[in-house]
Amino acid sequence: MSESAALAAAVQAGRWAAAACQVVRSASGLEDGPAALDKADKSPVTVADFAAQALVCRALAEAFPDDPVVGEEDAAALRTTADWQGEKAGFVEQVTHAVNAALAQFKLPTATTAEILDWIDRGGADGAVGENGGRFWTVDPIDGTKGFLRGGQYAVAIALIENGIPTVGVLACPNLPVQSDGHNGDGADGGTGALFSAEKDGGATVRSLEPGSTPTSIHTSATADAAAARLCESVESAHTAHGAAAEIAAKLNLTADPLRLDSQAKYAEVARGGADIYLRLPTRPGYVERIWDHAAGVVVIEAAGGRVTDVDGQPLDFTHGRGLEKNRGVIATNGPLHDAVRAATGAVLNASN
Numbered sequence: 001m002s003e004s005a006a007l008a009a010a011v012q013a014g015r016w017a018a019a020a021c022q023v024v025r026s027a028s029g030l031e032d033g034p035a036a037l038d039k040a041d042k043s044p045v046t047v048a049d050f051a052a053q054a055l056v057c058r059a060l061a062e063a064f065p066d067d068p069v070v071g072e073e074d075a076a077a078l079r080t081t082a083d084w085q086g087e088k089a090g091f092v093e094q095v096t097h098a099v100n101a102a103l104a105q106f107k108l109p110t111a112t113t114a115e116i117l118d119w120i121d122r123g124g125a126d127g128a129v130g131e132n133g134g135r136f137w138t139v140d141p142i143d144g145t146k147g148f149l150r151g152g153q154y155a156v157a158i159a160l161i162e163n164g165i166p167t168v169g170v171l172a173c174p175n176l177p178v179q180s181d182g183h184n185g186d187g188a189d190g191g192t193g194a195l196f197s198a199e200k201d202g203g204a205t206v207r208s209l210e211p212g213s214t215p216t217s218i219h220t221s222a223t224a225d226a227a228a229a230r231l232c233e234s235v236e237s238a239h240t241a242h243g244a245a246a247e248i249a250a251k252l253n254l255t256a257d258p259l260r261l262d263s264q265a266k267y268a269e270v271a272r273g274g275a276d277i278y279l280r281l282p283t284r285p286g287y288v289e290r291i292w293d294h295a296a297g298v299v300v301i302e303a304a305g306g307r308v309t310d311v312d313g314q315p316l317d318f319t320h321g322r323g324l325e326k327n328r329g330v331i332a333t334n335g336p337l338h339d340a341v342r343a344a345t346g347a348v349l350n351a352s353n
């Protein structure tokens with residue numbers, strides 16, 4: 001099937017953003033890592049998050065100038081940096097350098113800092129359904145920023161949402177091998193990285209991040225035997241309840257250890273059968289999942305044959321702006337295992353309430 005203009009734009013956006021992330025990653029040693037700021041919620045944001053959001057917004061604006069973009073980041077902090085000292089000095093210049101290094105790789109003209117900050121702020125839409133006829137993009141320029149900082153997995157996640165339904169999804173995963181190796185190693189394998197993509201009601205594919213690579217189809221695993229299933233979950237214990245996941249695994253008689261990896265690379269692994277179940281279990285009441293942490297993963301996994309609901313079995317509801325206000329946690333599976341995993345999850349979470 002040929003790619004739609006929307007998918008082609010998202011793929012290009014993912015490639016440009018991944019290139020910027022790789023420029024930043026390779027310019028910094030693992031010891032000190034890329035420069036990062038703390039956001040209001042104390043989570044980190046790096047030079048590469050900003051550079052990647054700028055490039056995704058630029059690519060989407062070129063193809064679809066009227067489409068709103070709901071991005072995780074904004075440039076407000078970067079507009080007040082004139083007197084930044086110490087380790088923050090030069091932060092904005094590093095963003096500009098990363099964007100322009102990526103643009104140069106694609107033989108595109110370089111941009112000024114002012115243009116780059118404006119591209120980042122194109123991501124300031126609020127995702128209200130009804131805006132632009134119910135059509136908008138959502139972008140996580142680096143999902144798994146903590147993974148990125150550690151040299152582990154991270155993803156550039158881009159999705160198109162139409163009337164509340166994610167219809168196009170791209171996950172660019174620079175540290176994930178193109179062929180699943182059931183990997184326990186949680187970091188770069190020296191390869192070029194993988195880009196997963198899908199359209200609703202079309203197939204899901206993976207291709208290398210190498211220029212000109214050809215997509216190949218991916219499918220979730222067919223296993224209906226929970227005992228043989230492989231579960232994946234976040235590295236960060238603040239992002240998912242590891243203890244409850246272990247209880248659910250025991251209930252399902254799972255024998256393999258969970259695969260812990262950062263970012264929506266988890267959706268990608270389940271989509272291609274490298275794992276069978278992705279559990280994201282609420283750690284504290286009141287945390288609302290963000291749409292950009294899931295929209296692209298949902299498209300890819302469903303197109304590959306899998307299923308996604310929240311822990312209560314409800315579909316993820318993308319009609320409430322930037323948050324999945326009506327959902328709690330996430331269960332993503334290969335499909336055949338979904339009902340059993342959902343039942344075990346309900347039993348464990350209800351018992352602990």
Ligand SMILES: Nc1ncnc2c1ncn2[C@@H]1O[C@H](COP(=O)(O)OS(=O)(=O)O)[C@@H](OP(=O)(O)O)[C@H]1O
Pocket residue numbers: 043072140142143144145146147234235236238239240261262263264283287290293
């Ligand atoms: N308390 C809490 N509960 C659930 N989720 C949270 C929480 N805090 C943060 N986040 C979001 O987690 C995103 C990273 O997802 P992962 O857990 O898959 O990656 S990681 O293991 O933390 O790297 C991360 O996305 P990024 O900020 O894009 O990295 C956050 O949006």
Ligand SMILES: [Mg+2]
Pocket residue numbers: 140142143144292293
């Ligand atoms: Mg994220």
Ligand SMILES: [Mg+2]
Pocket residue numbers: 049072140141142143144145
């Ligand atoms: Mg992010």
Ligand SMILES: [Mg+2]
Pocket residue numbers: 043044072145
């Ligand atoms: Mg973040």
